[in-house]
Amino acid sequence: MQAKVVVIGSLNMDLVTRAERLPRAGETLAGESFITVPGGKGANQAVAAARLGAQVSMVGCVGDDAYGEQLRAALLVEQIDCDAVTAVPGISSGVALIVVDASSQNAIVIVAGGNGRLTPEVVARFDSKLAEADVIICQLEVPMDTVEHALQRARELGKIVILNPAPASGPLPASWFSMLDYLIPNESEAAALTGITVDSLASAEAAASQLLKAGAAKVIITLGALGSLFADGQRITHFPAPKVQPVDTTAAGDTFVGGFAAALAQGKSEAEAIAFGQIAAALSVTRAGAQPSIPRLSDVQGFRPS
Structure with a gap:
C-alpha cells in the first residue's frame, strides 16, 4: 500500500510583483509584473510528499474566498486529500505580499488569514486522518497551541513525527522535544533555536548538539549548498548536496522535508531518505517558483549528478 503522510499546517497565496527597486515609505512605484502562486510551508510540503510518492492528506484552514x-484546487490537482482543508466564513485566506527588486532582494508582508483559525479543535475533528498516517509533519505557520496538540496526538498514536520549525523566532517549548522523531531546521532556524550562528559545518554540529541536549531525538539541519547534517546523539553525519546550477531556492527546504517524509514513510533508511530529499531539493532550485519548482518522483529517480 502507498505510504500515508499527513501535513498539518499553512496554505498561503503568494502575491508576487517585480519592480526595479523596493518602494520607499509613502512612495508609489510602477511594477514590472505580477503573479499569484499557491504556497505556504504546509501546502508546499504536502505537494512535495505527494509528487515524490506518498499518499497525502492536508489539514489546514483557508478563507471562504477565491484564493x-x-x-484547494492546487492540492487536488496533486491528488492530495483535502477533506480536512476547512474554509472559514468571513475571513481571508492566508496571503504573502511579496515585492522583488532587480537584484532579487525582497520585502514581504504575511497575513495569516485562515491559517490563524487552525485551532486544536479543528485538528481534533479530523483525528481519523492522523490515525491513518505513517508520518505526520508540522511547521510553525499556524498557532503554537495547535502545533502542540498535533505533536502530542501524533506521539500518542505512535506515528513518525517531523517538525520543521519555520518560521523560528526563538527556542521551542521544552516539552515539545520529547514528542519529535525528527527536528528539521535550516541554518537560520537552527540559529534562532539555539543562539548559535550556523555558517559552517562546525557551527552546525554545535547547534545540533545543543538541540540534542534539549531533548531532540534526531536533528537534521539543512545547509543549502553544503547539504545537510544529521545527528542522533550517537553519530553526526554530513550529507553533501548534489551539484546543480541554482536558479531559485524558494521551497527547497519544503521540498526536502516532503521528500524525506515520503521516503521514510515508504520504509527507506534515514540515510536513503536524506539522500532522496536532497536530490529533490537540488532539482527544485534549478526551477523558478515555489510549488511549480517541486520535482516529481520520476525526476528524482532519473537524476544523474553533474
Whole structure:
C-alpha cells in the first residue's frame, strides 16, 4: 500500500510583483509584473510528499474566498486529500505580499488569514486522518497551541513525527522535544533555536548538539549548498548536496522535508531518505517558483549528478 503522510499546517497565496527597486515609505512605484502562486510551508510540503510518492492528506484552514478555492484546487490537482482543508466564513485566506527588486532582494508582508483559525479543535475533528498516517509533519505557520496538540496526538498514536520549525523566532517549548522523531531546521532556524550562528559545518554540529541536549531525538539541519547534517546523539553525519546550477531556492527546504517524509514513510533508511530529499531539493532550485519548482518522483529517480 502507498505510504500515508499527513501535513498539518499553512496554505498561503503568494502575491508576487517585480519592480526595479523596493518602494520607499509613502512612495508609489510602477511594477514590472505580477503573479499569484499557491504556497505556504504546509501546502508546499504536502505537494512535495505527494509528487515524490506518498499518499497525502492536508489539514489546514483557508478563507471562504477565491484564493481559498484556488489553494484547494492546487492540492487536488496533486491528488492530495483535502477533506480536512476547512474554509472559514468571513475571513481571508492566508496571503504573502511579496515585492522583488532587480537584484532579487525582497520585502514581504504575511497575513495569516485562515491559517490563524487552525485551532486544536479543528485538528481534533479530523483525528481519523492522523490515525491513518505513517508520518505526520508540522511547521510553525499556524498557532503554537495547535502545533502542540498535533505533536502530542501524533506521539500518542505512535506515528513518525517531523517538525520543521519555520518560521523560528526563538527556542521551542521544552516539552515539545520529547514528542519529535525528527527536528528539521535550516541554518537560520537552527540559529534562532539555539543562539548559535550556523555558517559552517562546525557551527552546525554545535547547534545540533545543543538541540540534542534539549531533548531532540534526531536533528537534521539543512545547509543549502553544503547539504545537510544529521545527528542522533550517537553519530553526526554530513550529507553533501548534489551539484546543480541554482536558479531559485524558494521551497527547497519544503521540498526536502516532503521528500524525506515520503521516503521514510515508504520504509527507506534515514540515510536513503536524506539522500532522496536532497536530490529533490537540488532539482527544485534549478526551477523558478515555489510549488511549480517541486520535482516529481520520476525526476528524482532519473537524476544523474553533474
